[in-house]
Amino acid sequence: MKLDALFQNPTALPTAPKVVEELISSFDKASVSTEEIAKKLSTDPVLSAKLLRLANSAYYHVSRSIGTVEDAVLMLGFVTVRTLVISSGLVSGFKTVPGLDLKQFWRYSLHTAVSAKWIAKQCNENTDLAFTIGMMHAIGQLVIHSAMPEQAMALDKIAGPLDGRRIDAEQASLGYCFADVGAELARRWKFPDAFAETIAAFPDPLSHEPVNDLAAVISVAAWRARVEQNKFTAEEIASCYPTELCEQLGLAPNILIDKMPSPDELSAGLEDLVR
Secondary structure, eight states, X not given: OOHHHHHHOTTTOOOOOHHXXXXXXXXXOSSOOHHHHHHHHHTOHHHHHHHHHHHTSTTXXXXXXXXXXXXXXXXXXXXXXXXXXXXXXXXXXXXXXXXXXXXXXXXXXXXXXXXXXXXXXXXXXXXXXXXXXXXXXXXXXXXXXXXXXXXXXXXXXXXXXXXXXXXXXXHHXXXXXXXXXXXXHHHHTTOOHHHHHHHHHTTSGGGSSSOOHHHHHHHHHHHHHHHHHHTOOHHHHHHHOOHHHHHHTTOOTTHHHHTSOOHHHHTTTOGXXXX
16 A cells, blocks of 8 residues: 555544644744633643643653643643643544554553653754654554554554564565654644654664764664564674664763663653543
8 A cells, every 4th residue: 555545544643633623724923822821722622631631740850730721831841741642632532453562552652741741851853853753663552553454454464553573574575664644644644844854763763964963862762762672682683773863963872871860750740641
């Protein structure tokens, strides 16, 4: 199935909740009325409840209890609230996906997101953008599994959805990979260009000229999340450590293992995001 045909399939395309669409369009606006966004958010009880649980979680250590969406925007800031709501909206957009363990998939995505945020901070990249794109980077997997379950499950036998070899397997079998699909989804959902460009480039950031450093951050973060997910041994880590990408980002040797907290630690308190 060609990439265009994939997106003609009505089962493949999740719809973003209305308020998520509004928040996506806010990326391009110079000034945003936070009151207006808070009001719109309040009309979605599920997302609002989730936002308040997250805002009061240990992750944010706020000094007092946050009781309303307006409070959340005030205490956490608009950018953080936008990141949380878009991430929650992505998770709720896919209820079941044939052949995929969604709980495991979103846990891996959250691990990539928190790792991307930590890595972005070390190399002065935009941490909120890194987190949101980290959350989204593998969303093409969900579209592929929804649109062509038989082909996707045949690929699962060669390399599982979270296997580092998956991209090559998809490329060989389909002529494109889940990163291409995710980039196209970002375009169709009208995310800023940086989203589609970064998602498309993350499988091999060094092959793009000039190098997209944010894509390198996502690539390294996805590697770190896979290490956690697959419980790699020290030997396995050493054999596939992303040295070149770390050099490109100016990261110290072995920082991802020696200095970086584990993705589990980094995501403590954010688990509600993927429930």
